[in-house]
Amino acid sequence: MAMTTKSPPRERPVLDSLRRDRRAWFALPVLVLLVLAAAAAPFLDDAVADTDTDNLLAGPSAAHLLGTDELGRDILVRVVAGALVTLEVATIAVGLALVLGTAIGLVAGYRGGWVDAVLMRVTDGLLAFPLLVLALTVVAALGPGLRNALIAIAVVTTPRFARLVRGEVLSLRTREWVSAARIVGVGTPTILVRHLLPHLAGTLLVFAALQASTAIMAEASLSFLGLGVQPPQPGWGGMVASGTAHLDSTWALSVFPGLAILLTIAAFNLLADALRDALDAHRPVLSPIR
Amino acid sequence: MTAYLIRRLAQLVPVLIVVSMVLFALLRLLPGDPTTEILGQEASEADRAALRADLGLDAPVWQQYLNWTGGALTGDLGRSWLTNEQVGTVILDRLPATVELGLIAIVLTILIGLPAGIIAAVRSRTKTDAVMTTASVFALSTPHFYLAALLILVFGLWLRILPPSGYVPFTEDPVQNLLHMVLPAITIGSTIIAVIMRQTRGSLLAALGEDYVRTARASGLAQRRIVTVYALRNAVVPVVTVAALQIGALMSATVVTEAVFTVPGMGTLIVNAIFSRDLPIVQGAVLVVVVFVLLVNLLADLLYARLDPRITY
Numbered sequence: 001m002a003m004t005t006k007s008p009p010r011e012r013p014v015l016d017s018l019r020r021d022r023r024a025w026f027a028l029p030v031l032v033l034l035v036l037a038a039a040a041a042p043f044l045d046d047a048v049a050d051t052d053t054d055n056l057l058a059g060p061s062a063a064h065l066l067g068t069d070e071l072g073r074d075i076l077v078r079v080v081a082g083a084l085v086t087l088e089v090a091t092i093a094v095g096l097a098l099v100l101g102t103a104i105g106l107v108a109g110y111r112g113g114w115v116d117a118v119l120m121r122v123t124d125g126l127l128a129f130p131l132l133v134l135a136l137t138v139v140a141a142l143g144p145g146l147r148n149a150l151i152a153i154a155v156v157t158t159p160r161f162a163r164l165v166r167g168e169v170l171s172l173r174t175r176e177w178v179s180a181a182r183i184v185g186v187g188t189p190t191i192l193v194r195h196l197l198p199h200l201a202g203t204l205l206v207f208a209a210l211q212a213s214t215a216i217m218a219e220a221s222l223s224f225l226g227l228g229v230q231p232p233q234p235g236w237g238g239m240v241a242s243g244t245a246h247l248d249s250t251w252a253l254s255v256f257p258g259l260a261i262l263l264t265i266a267a268f269n270l271l272a273d274a275l276r277d278a279l280d281a282h283r284p285v286l287s288p289i290r
Numbered sequence: 291m292t293a294y295l296i297r298r299l300a301q302l303v304p305v306l307i308v309v310s311m312v313l314f315a316l317l318r319l320l321p322g323d324p325t326t327e328i329l330g331q332e333a334s335e336a337d338r339a340a341l342r343a344d345l346g347l348d349a350p351v352w353q354q355y356l357n358w359t360g361g362a363l364t365g366d367l368g369r370s371w372l373t374n375e376q377v378g379t380v381i382l383d384r385l386p387a388t389v390e391l392g393l394i395a396i397v398l399t400i401l402i403g404l405p406a407g408i409i410a411a412v413r414s415r416t417k418t419d420a421v422m423t424t425a426s427v428f429a430l431s432t433p434h435f436y437l438a439a440l441l442i443l444v445f446g447l448w449l450r451i452l453p454p455s456g457y458v459p460f461t462e463d464p465v466q467n468l469l470h471m472v473l474p475a476i477t478i479g480s481t482i483i484a485v486i487m488r489q490t491r492g493s494l495l496a497a498l499g500e501d502y503v504r505t506a507r508a509s510g511l512a513q514r515r516i517v518t519v520y521a522l523r524n525a526v527v528p529v530v531t532v533a534a535l536q537i538g539a540l541m542s543a544t545v546v547t548e549a550v551f552t553v554p555g556m557g558t559l560i561v562n563a564i565f566s567r568d569l570p571i572v573q574g575a576v577l578v579v580v581v582f583v584l585l586v587n588l589l590a591d592l593l594y595a596r597l598d599p600r601i602t603y
Contacts, residue, residue, distance in 0.1 A: 125308025128580050132542035133560070140564040140572050141316040217433050221546045224435040225561055237435070244439050244550065248447045255443075258436035266431035 017278035023270035030267035037083035044081045047074065048234055057250040067252045069242065078234040079257050085146065085235040086264055089219040090212040093153040097215075098208055100154070101161020102200070106192045108162065109169025120166065126159040135218050139227045146235070149228035153215045164207055168200050202279040209272035213265045220261050236261045291595070298588055309580050310362070314355050317569045324569065328371050345371075358573070367574035372566055377574035380559065384575075387457060388544055388555035394471055395479035395540065399533070403483040407490025407529075412517060414495055422487065429484035434543045438477045438550040445473060455551045474551045478543045482536045489532045490525065497521040527598045534590025538583050 018024045052064070052072040059067045066075040108119040126134065138152035172178060173196070181195050222228035223237030231238065236257040243254030324347065325338040342348045346357055361368060367377035410422045446454025452473055458466040497503065498521050506516045545557035552558070556575055563571035 121304045122308055124305050125312060128305050128309050128584055129312075129576070130538040130541040130545075130579065130583060132545055133576055133579055136545065136560060136564060137313065137316055137572065137576055140567075140569070213431065220433050221435060221542075224433070224546065225549055227564065237433070240433075240436055240439060244442070247439065247443050251443055254436075254439045258433070258439060261436060262428070262432050265433070266428055269427060269431055 013281070014278045017281055018274055021274040021278065023274040027267040027271035027274065030263050031271070034083050034087055034264055034267075037080045038087040041081040041084035044077055047077045048081045049232060050074070050077075057246055057253070059250070060252065066256050067250060069239075069250075069253050070246060075239075075252055075256060078239060079236070079260055082234040082236045082239060082257060082260065085219070085223075085229055085233070086216055086261070088146075089150065089153060089215050090268070093150045093219070094157060094208055094212050094215050096150075096154040097157035097161055097211065098204065101158040102165050102197075102204065104158070104162040105165025105167075106169055106196060109166040110173055110188065110192055110196070116166070119162070123159040123162050123166075126156070127163065129156070131156050131214065132218055132221055135222060136225075136227070139222060144227040144230065146223075146229045146233070149219055149222045152222070153218050156218070157211050157215055160211060161204075161207065164203070165200060168203060169196055172196055172199055202275075206272050206276045206279065209268050209275060213268035213272070216261065216265055216268070291592075295592070298591065302584055302588070305584065306581070310359050310577065311355070313573050313577060314358060317573050318351070318354060324371060324567075362574075362577060367577070368570040370568050370571050372568045372571075377570050380571060381556070381575055381578055384554060384556050384559045385578075386460070387553050388548070388557065390460065390467075391471060391475055391478055391544060391548070391553065391555060392540060394475035395482065398475060398479040399483045399486050402479075403486035404490055404529070406483075407487040408494060408517065408522065410487065410491040411494035411498065412513075414491070419491075423491070426484040426487050429480050432480065434477050434480070434546045435550050437480055438473070438547055441473045441477060442550075457551075457553045470551075470553075474547050474553055477547045477550075478540060481539055481543055482533070485536055485539075486529060486533055489529050493528045494521055494525040497525040500524075524598075527594060530590055530593055530597060534587050534593075537586045541579050541583060 050073065052058075052068055052074070054072070055061075055064065055068050056072045057068060057070055058064060058072075061067070064074045064076065066079070069075055069078070104119055104123070108116040108123075129137070134156045135149075135152040138155050139148055142148040142151060178191060178195055181191050186195070219228055220235075220237030220240075223235045224241045226238070226241065229235030229238050231242075239257035240254045240261075243250070243252075243257070246253055324345070325333065325341045329337060329341060339348075346354060349357065358368065365378055367381070369376060370380060373380075406422055410419045413419050442454045445452045453466075453470050454473075456470055458470055460467040494517070498517070500521075503516055503521055506520050511520075541556075544555065545560060547553075548555045548557035549561050556579060560572060560575045560579075563569075563575065
């Protein structure tokens with residue numbers, strides 16, 4: 001927080017803050033597990049579809065640590081393989097929204113005028129929808145399926161990034177270094193990418209982590225309703241759904257995939273909180289004060 | 291105040307235009323012929339053309355849009371492709387269950403979220419605070435369908451003290467109605483309870499650090515009185531705003547939760563209409579939900595001014 005005369009490298013104190021943050025220590029192993037499980041998914045194709053027809057809806061055993069589902073498939077294997085869909089949501093759908101939303105926000109905030117007015121009215125209109133309701137509407141138009149669910153989530157997340165970035169740009173564009181760049185004749189695209197974007201990196205990182213948790217919840221909800229991941233592909237939301245029919249006999253079928261969703265979302269939420277605190281504490285003096 | 295209200299209502303116009311355009315574009319410009327959905331694959335081309343004319347689908351797109359929005363403004367949302375019922379009638383049929391669920395969830399929020407936030411703020415940096423803050427993180431991280439499944443498992447199947455799902459109209463049997471509403475309302479309320487708890491804790495902590503609280507302390511007022519009378523009065527204003535902003539999230543939660551508990555509300559209406567590709571129903575129901583959310587937000591802004599006399603419009 002304190003302004004020192006010698007400017008220390010910025011990354012170190014942020015990492016140090018994170019290292020002292022218990023929230024980060026919760027998030028790290030969960031997210032590492034998520035990535036490892038997703039990486040293992042392609043090698044589990046056979047195991048995921050393998051049906052043990054003598055053991056339908058079986059309880060935990062040595063052969064099936066968490067038991068089996070209604071088709072005799074191993075719950076643990078399917079929970080591990082289901083991580084892939086969740087990771088795709090967090091990277092592909094949120095990544096798409098991050099890129100599109102940031103571009104829209106940068107242009108709207110920097111150009112102002114009618115460009116800003118048009119872009120922001122559309123953004124406001126999209127933000128007026130409850131998130132899941134808009135996602136459902138998009139899926140209604142495109143049809144069910146994982147790819148369309150990913151598109152739907154990108155559509156509902158993009159205006160959120162656009163709003164955030166536009167707000168930041170409005171306060172940054174009047175700064176001296178931006179005016180200076182403009183006066184010496186730097187082109188608009190360069191100003192946007194080289195002079196504005198780097199100042200948004202921290203904010204965007206925190207926001208992307210938060211949106212990842214929202215997006216994972218939305219995808220899981222769509223899949224739970226049967227509109228996202230289609231069987232037999234393993235996805236956590238769909239697994240919880242198929243388990244609700246067997247809650248009184250094989251509760252593991254719903255409980256473990258659901259627990260995986262819960263822990264992943266919590267990890268992204270806590271990571272966002274920890275990151276925000278770490279970045280706020282070491283924010284350079286030039287950045288906007290909020 | 292009246293001028294402010296008019297200005298705010300005027301601001302809603304462009305939002306509603308965009309909302310209606312998005313809804314129309316998404317659902318009407320998609321590939322495929324709705325007459326195939328209604329009449330099936332085997333229908334003759336003559337029958338299709340007749341139906342298209344009947345549904346107004348032969349008009350230019352811009353005219354279809356104006357027909358739909360014009361109708362919506364006068365309360366006519368068209369007819370279901372599946373049952374030919376008035377969309378408005380179907381929605382009015384489904385609205386009570388959703389509104390009841392929402393109201394119970396809000397009551398739960400006031401009964402649980404607000405006091406929890408106050409306790410967490412008063413006991414800030416103690417174990418109580420840490421436990422409650424952690425609990426709120428997990429409440430915010432639990433998908434509603436999952437919480438619903440867990441509640442059904444524990445209260446409906448293991449303890450058997452509440453019905454695991456289903457719906458009984460209030461007019462038929464008020465007691466059974468409320469019993470069936472408990473689990474879905476807790477499910478829907480979980481998010482907003484956690485948000486309100488966090489917001490109350492945050493803004494009450496801020497208020498407790500203000501000079502007037504120090505003065506009140508110095509003049510020997512009891513802690514209870516300082517918190518409830520002085521600090522809370524100021525802390526509650528941002529809580530109202532945050533609560534109103536949660537109404538959208540509340541609607542999202544309702545959609546999934548109604549599906550799990552098979553409550554015949556707006557959520558199940560939208561989801562079932564998506565499955566049966568009954569687009570007029572999807573369009574109409576989503577429009578009603580969005581308008582409702584916008585009006586609640588407007589109401590919150592007006593309430594904001596009532597709660598904080600320093601704000602004038």
